[in-house]
Amino acid sequence: MPAASASSARSNSALSGSRCHDRLLTFHERLQSGWRMSAPYRVRIGLDIKALAYVTHPVHLVRDGGEQHAAAYAQLNPQQLVPTLRHGAVVVPQSLAILEYLEEAFPYSARLLPAAPSERARVRALAQAIACDVHLLNNLRVMQLLEREWQRDAAQRLHWMQHWMQQGFAALELQLANEPYTASFCHGDTPGLADCVLIPQLYNARRFEVDLAPYPTLQRIEQACLALPAFDAARPEMQIDAVV
Structure with missing residues (x-):
């Protein structure tokens, strides 16, 4: 899978001491209130449990009426909500869908769901x-x-x-x-x-x-x-x- 492009953010590696996989995930996250909101927080935990490298792009939910409503972001995610996961050509909105995607796309890493x-x-x-x-x-x-x-x-x-x-x-x-x-x-x-x-x-x-x-x-x-x-x-x- 191709690595996702990133404009401004930091890289995150997940479990301390664990191997990070060589896939770069671009995780669009909100800011101000955003950094402590539930939905992106869920996905960060899932990424870190699975030891996947990713890049965070903050999206401010309040500034200028909410950056999630900007035309560029609305084109990426018509729901105009956060988080949005971009992995190569794949774009996934909704935190639970993102976590399920990570589970299926990266089955060799730590599992989020049991087998039965x-x-x-x-x-x-x-x-x-x-x-x-x-x-x-x-x-x-x-x-x-x-x-x-x-x-x-x-x-x-x-x-x-x-x-x-x-x-x-x-x-x-x-x-x-x-x-x-x-x-x-x-x-x-x-x-x-x-x-x-x-x-x-x-x-x-x-x-x-x-x-x-x-x-x-x-x-x-x-x-x-x-x-x-x-x-x-x-x-x-x-x-x-x-x-x-």
Whole structure:
């Protein structure tokens, strides 16, 4: 596969001490709020778990009305959302689709999904419960709409975010605490797709003052993940566009 071109960014290598594959992935990421937003964070974790080299291009979601709405980016990704993965001639939007693409395009690297179909379904269901049922209701577009169209103030928007995260986390805690496949990570003793999605959502929860005490299983899995170099390298504060 050909290497992707890059205009301005840094190279990232994934797991500390691991071999990086000789494919260059260009990962289009948003900036300001972007560097700490969930969807690109998920993909960074997946890239780092699989020890794939890539280049980050920040896309600022607020500046000048949002750089994701610029004509050049809209041509690359008509959804005008981030992240977008560009790998040679292949362009993939949507974080979960990107993670699935990485899993299929690079099967020789660390796996994000287990082998058995039933177990793969479980992992996908966990990931989708977070990405589609929790994060979907708390993303930047929703918050902007609540403020612009319905004049919800900051306290009301915070309550909205906390409500949906608490509801989603309660269901995840119950599932993960009681299913035998849960171990050090969401599924087994190696991190995978569900962990890639869980960790950014917990990061958001802390950012928006969600009490995580009722979710000890989620916190235990988070601690196991954050102890790994791949997760550390993907942290928002470690990114080229971070504002700390």
